[in-house]
Amino acid sequence: MEKMNDSPLISVNELSAQGDGSILRVCDCRFLLSQADAGRAQYLASHIPGASYVDLEADLSGPVDSRTGRHPLPEVSVFRKTLGHLGLTPDIPVVVYDDGGCAMAARFWWMLRWMGHRDVKVLDGGVAAWQAAGFAMASGNETYQSAIYEGPADDDLWVSVETVESIVGQGSGLIVDAREASRFKGWQEPLDLVAGHIPSALNRPFIQNMREGKFKSTGELRQAFEALIKAQLPRDVIHSCGSGVTACHNLLAMEHAGLPGSRLFVGSWSEWITDQRREVVIEPNDS
Structure with a gap:
């Protein structure tokens, strides 16, 4: 072997x-x-x-x-x-x-x-x-x-919705959403009852990690994620998506890029919207 x-x-x-x-x-x-x-x-x-x-x-x-x-x-x-x-x-x-x-x-x-x-x-x-x-x-x-x-x-690898609420309220940490842009912006929502995204979240569709069915190179992914997270440490990056699945793709891509330590919001968007008091962002659609 x-x-x-x-x-x-x-x-x-x-x-x-x-x-x-x-x-x-x-x-x-x-x-x-x-x-x-x-x-x-x-x-x-x-x-x-x-x-x-x-x-x-x-x-x-x-x-x-x-x-x-x-x-x-x-x-x-x-x-x-x-x-x-x-x-x-x-x-x-x-x-x-x-x-x-x-x-x-x-x-x-x-x-x-x-x-x-x-x-x-x-x-x-x-x-x-x-x-x-x-x-x-x-x-x-x-x-x-x-x-x-x-x-x-190791429950230190994921965060609760309460932690995400704190990040949104205090501006500490960075939420990265792996859904396609139209879902993130709230222009369509085929799976969940509410469209939009978590306030302050940034969009990195997980499919952008791939080229011709395989992951992009370590260097290319590192450059892309460093441009996205800027001065944030990987430890302060929280990955979200619709339900905690494709978010793992971005987390994996960061690790492949030599940026380990980011964490998963397991409940993601579908948990965020279970409480109507939580703010939802829908971006303007001028098309």
């Missing part, structure tokens, strides 16, 4: 080079918000050999109520059991992938980091890049012997 690089990303060639004797585990995170069972169906039909399936809503989210966003974190004890059912322990290297956009994979990457799992990487380009390279695919369900996943969660 070849030693993996220190980046949070891994290429399809690097993954292929790990070989059949590797203890590394691969997880398929494909998911469509518009069709919740589509990702599992895609996995069963065709996936990277050895991959287990991980579902955004069943495995990577907790119960939704009137005060949460659309994809809140599960209880730590519940998530530990999920990881154990996947046969994972904190010392097993993990590679996560999705269809290629890397948003769902970034969410699982971040959640594993939240659990203290350090040896986890996102497959750059996802299953699309794997297939384009001509590597083998498998079908059907793949499982591993259950394990006991132990270790404390």
